[in-house]
Amino acid sequence: MLLRTIALDYDGTIATNGVLHPKVREAIREARNAGLLVIIVTGRILRELRRVAGDLSFVDAVVAENGAVILLSNSHRRMLVPPPFPALLNELSARGIEFVVGRCLVDLDAEHAHTVLSIIEELGMPLAISFNRNRIMVLPQSVSKSSGIRQILDILGTSIHNALGIGDAENDYELLQCCEYGVTVEWAPNFLKDKADFVIPGEGPESVAEYICKISSETRLPLGVRRHRKLILESIAGQAPLEIAIRGRNILVAGDTKSGKSWLAGLLCEQMILQNYTVLIFDPEGDYGSLQSLPNTIVLGGEKLLPALDDLMEILHQGLSIILDLSHLDHDDKVSFIRQHLPLTAQYRRHKGYPHYILLDECHYFLDCLDCEGLLDTELGAYILVTYRPSQLPKELLQSFEAVFATRIVEKNEVEVVEQLAAPPSVKGDLYKLLGNLETTEAALLPPTEEVKGEPYRFTVAPRLTQHVRHRTKYFEKPTDLEQAFIFTDDGTPTGACARTLRELAASANSENFTSITGHLQRHDFSKWISSTFKDSDLANVVRKLESLHCKDLTASTFSKKLSAEIEKKYNSNSKLIE
Numbered sequence: 001m002l003l004r005t006i007a008l009d010y011d012g013t014i015a016t017n018g019v020l021h022p023k024v025r026e027a028i029r030e031a032r033n034a035g036l037l038v039i040i041v042t043g044r045i046l047r048e049l050r051r052v053a054g055d056l057s058f059v060d061a062v063v064a065e066n067g068a069v070i071l072l073s074n075s076h077r078r079m080l081v082p083p084p085f086p087a088l089l090n091e092l093s094a095r096g097i098e099f100v101v102g103r104c105l106v107d108l109d110a111e112h113a114h115t116v117l118s119i120i121e122e123l124g125m126p127l128a129i130s131f132n133r134n135r136i137m138v139l140p141q142s143v144s145k146s147s148g149i150r151q152i153l154d155i156l157g158t159s160i161h162n163a164l165g166i167g168d169a170e171n172d173y174e175l176l177q178c179c180e181y182g183v184t185v186e187w188a189p190n191f192l193k194d195k196a197d198f199v200i201p202g203e204g205p206e207s208v209a210e211y212i213c214k215i216s217s218e219t220r221l222p223l224g225v226r227r228h229r230k231l232i233l234e235s236i237a238g239q240a241p242l243e244i245a246i247r248g249r250n251i252l253v254a255g256d257t258k259s260g261k262s263w264l265a266g267l268l269c270e271q272m273i274l275q276n277y278t279v280l281i282f283d284p285e286g287d288y289g290s291l292q293s294l295p296n297t298i299v300l301g302g303e304k305l306l307p308a309l310d311d312l313m314e315i316l317h318q319g320l321s322i323i324l325d326l327s328h329l330d331h332d333d334k335v336s337f338i339r340q341h342l343p344l345t346a347q348y349r350r351h352k353g354y355p356h357y358i359l360l361d362e363c364h365y366f367l368d369c370l371d372c373e374g375l376l377d378t379e380l381g382a383y384i385l386v387t388y389r390p391s392q393l394p395k396e397l398l399q400s401f402e403a404v405f406a407t408r409i410v411e412k413n414e415v416e417v418v419e420q421l422a423a424p425p426s427v428k429g430d431l432y433k434l435l436g437n438l439e440t441t442e443a444a445l446l447p448p449t450e451e452v453k454g455e456p457y458r459f460t461v462a463p464r465l466t467q468h469v470r471h472r473t474k475y476f477e478k479p480t481d482l483e484q485a486f487i488f489t490d491d492g493t494p495t496g497a498c499a500r501t502l503r504e505l506a507a508s509a510n511s512e513n514f515t516s517i518t519g520h521l522q523r524h525d526f527s528k529w530i531s532s533t534f535k536d537s538d539l540a541n542v543v544r545k546l547e548s549l550h551c552k553d554l555t556a557s558t559f560s561k562k563l564s565a566e567i568e569k570k571y572n573s574n575s576k577l578i579e
Contacts, residue, residue, distance in 0.1 A: 001180055001221045001248040002353040002380060004158045006031055006212065007063075007149050009167035009175065010042040010049065012133075013185060014205045018052035021205035025058060027212035032060065034216045037156060039063060041145045043132045043171055045102035046071060061156065066130055066137050066171055067148030068104035072155065079103050080151055081140045088127070088138070091119050106138040132171045146174035157317060161277055162353035164221060166200075166208060168192070180229075181221045183211070198222065219350075220380060223247050231271045233445065234459040242459050244451045246272060248356070248382040250400050254390045254418055255407030258534075260440045260461065262287040262361060264405060265386045267464050269321075272357055273297055274465075279321045280345060280355040284334050284362045286327030290466040294321070301325035306337070309344060316345070316354045331365070338366045339375060346377035357382045364389040367397060390417045403449040408438040421448065434458060479504075486529045491519065502530070506564035517559060521547045526563070542566050 008014050014024040028038050040056070041063040042049060049056065049064060055074065056062055062071040068081050081104050088106065092099050097115065099108040108116070113129060113136050120127045120138075130137045130144070145167075153160055165172075165179030168188045176182030176196055184196040185208065193199050200211045215222075234242035251268070255261035266288055269279045273294045281288050283301075292299045298315070300307050302325035307315065315322060324341075326334045338360070345358060360366065363385040367375065376383060378400040385401075387393065391414055398421055409415050415432045434444060434456060445457045479485075479500035486505055488497040499505040505526065520526060524547050531540035546562050 001356060001382065002162050002349060003036065003164060003215070003218060003221045004162035004353045005037040005039060005153065005156075005164070006215070007039045007041050007163055007165040007175060007179060008059075008208075009145075009169070009172050010040050010044060010053070012168040012187075013166055013172075014208055015052070016205060020053050021209060023209035024205050024212070027209040027216070028058060031212055031216040036216060037061070037158065039149065039152060041067075041149055041165070041167075041175055043105075043107075043130075043135075043137055043145075045100065045105065045107065046077065047102075061152050063145060063148035063152055065102045065105035066132075066139060067143050067145045068139055069102070070148060070152045070155075072152070080148065081143055084138070085123075085125055085127075087123055088119065088125060091123065092116075095119075104139060104143075107135060108138075110134050110136045112136070130171050132169055137171070144174040145171060146178035149175060149178065157319075158353055159276075159278070159319065159356070161356055162221070164215065166211075220248065229275060231268055232462050233267075233443075235462045236460070241462075242445070242457070244403065244445070244449065246275070246277065247402075248380075249402035250378060250381045251384045251403045251405065252390065252398075252401040252421070253384060253386045253405045253407075254409065254414070255388060255443075256409055256411070257388050258440070259388075259407035259409070259438070260443065261386055261388070261405075261407045263464070264407060264443050264461055265359060265361065265384055266291060266466070267462060268384060269357070269359060270294060270464055270466055273321050277321075277356040278316070278319055278354050279357045279359060280316065281321075281323045281359045282326065282338050282342070282361065283323050284326045284338075284365070286325050287361060288323045288359075289325060291321070291323055293466055297321040297323070299323045299325055302328060309341070312341070312345075313348050316348060317352060319354060321355070335366055342366075342375045343377075346375075346380070350377065350380065357384060359384040359386065361386040363387045364392040367394065368392040388414075390414055393417075401448070404446040406435050406438075406444045406446055407442070408440070409435040418446065421446070431456065480533060484533050486526070486533075489519070502534075502567045505529075506560055506567055521559070539566065 011018065014021060031038050037060045039061045040059050043066040044064060046062070046064040046069055049062065056071065057074040064071065068079065070078050070080065083104055084101055084106050089101065095115065097108060097112050099106050110131060116129060116136065116138060126141050127138055128141045130139065150160055153163065160178055161180045163179040164181045164183060165175045166183045167175050168185045170189065173192060173195065176184065182196050183198045183200060184192045185200045186202055200207050229246045230243040231246060232241045232243050253261050253265045269281060269288070269291060272279055273291065286302060289299050289302065291297055296319065298320055300322060306324065326337060329337065349355060360383070364387045390398065398417070401421060404418065404421055406418055409418065412432060415435055419431050438444065441460055443459060443461050445452050445459065447454050486499040488495045488508060497508050499508045524544055527540040527544035527547055530536055530543055543563060543566065546559060
């Protein structure tokens with residue numbers, strides 16, 4: 001992921017006894033000059049922060065009062081929660097407890113924690129206590145440094161997935177967990193160091209200044225060691241799930257046609273979107289339309305107009321995931337569109353951080369040219385490339401993959417390409433057998449993927465929340481080869497009618513006489529054809545149930561209507577597929 005934001009705790013991290021270290025101030029200036037946003041995220045009350053740090057214009061924004069108050073441009077202040085309850089303040093005063101009141105926060109000595117907790121319980125208030133060394137902070141429930149930094153990044157138009165957080169105390173835990181990369185310091189509590197991606201060595205804020213200078217020169221966020229953001233690949237009851245970390249890696253998904261590779265790629269995208277990563281999908285065949293049922297995800301193209309380039313960039317800036325459905329274009333127009341937009345979206349991502357991942361399906365059609373080097377930003381990474389012809393990809397591109405998935409591959413030359421990427425010498429002889437025998441519900445996670453530790457891992461692909469739309473244009477509207485057509489017969493004799501698309505199947509079934517249809521229903525011919533020709537087991541199972549209803553007065557017309565409805569439901573990319 002692109003590094004866009006550095007979020008810094010104040011006391012104990014970049015300041016000692018309230019005084020900001022001068023080298024930290026200089027490091028922040030250099031980071032901002034490099035184009036990074038720098039935000040202070042502190043438990044301090046804003047007026048107290050100004051008292052000890054002076055003019056706050058040396059940073060882009062401030063999150064104060066442990067996430068309850070934000071400050072932009074050193075002047076625009078917003079309270080994110082209501083002010084303290086007067087009843088709480090009155091009760092603290094009545095008990096002789098000293099406290100400090102901010103806009104939203106109540107701050108007091110940690111020795112009063114049990115008393116404050118009992119007061120909150122007695123008054124029935126929706127409040128929570130956060131510890132910060134020898135102090136406690138009382139705030140509405142769910143308020144934390146995490147909630148505050150998310151609010152301010154939304155206003156600034158960037159993402160928590162492009163942020164690095166640095167802190168040193170208990171109340172920094174949420175900050176480090178929500179940022180894509182969490183950093184603490186050598187003098188932090190052990191539990192915080194155990195949860196961090198990196199621990200800055202040293203003895204004080206000067207060490208943090210050196211780290212800020214170093215990280216500001218990097219394009220990408222470092223690869224974290226934590227595993228709190230994961231993709232679940234396989235889920236079996238009673239077993240730990242198979243997972244890989246989301247780390248901005250270049251991912252290859254290779255497999256034969258109809259082997260399940262687009263389903264697997266869609267699973268990766270689905271889980272990223274559900275964790276608020278943005279994904280831009282170049283969808284040449286209309287395979288990914290069902291993902292639009294996920295939050296903040298839209299389909300452009302297909303039966304709608306494709307956006308102009310400026311409009312596409314504006315939509316990306318809103319933090320939306322986008323599926324560009326190119327299935328209505330002819331091949332040359334697809335090539336032209338993708339080769340124009342791939343480098344431009346890469347340039348935009350360098351500047352803004354969005355989208356977090358870019359997926360290109362059928363990538364061999366668009367990246368097999370001699371001048372394709374400038375199409376992808378492989379240094380920044382975070383591409384998912386899907387293909388049934390990895391052999392047609394440039395060697396330099398193949399070498400850039402950091403994670404490799406394979407569904408069934410039966411052509412030996414294609415296995416050999418994946419083998420060169422993936423298999424250590426001890427398993428090379430077995431990879432062809434492994435990949436050639438994968439079921440459509442299975443895949444293999446291969447080296448160089450770090451999580452498999454040098455050995456191919458065969459697994460059953462986890463279920464998806466969204467249904468998979470298999471080549472809507474190709475199967476719903478474009479004809480199959482003549483030898484694959486469905487031939488209508490009456491007692492074994494062809495009637496002269498046939499179907500080469502799913503649309504034609506429904507229409508032809510309606511026009512045939514009932515005797516002919518009954519024979520096909522009894523033999524389950526329709527479901528068998530859908531399963532064998534389109535490899536769509538879900539639709540085939542639904543149609544098989546319809547066929548079984550022939551003994552319950554299911555007429556040809558009724559069957560045709562029900563069949564048509566099921567096909568439309570499955571293959572219409574504009575319909576919402578999750579109730």
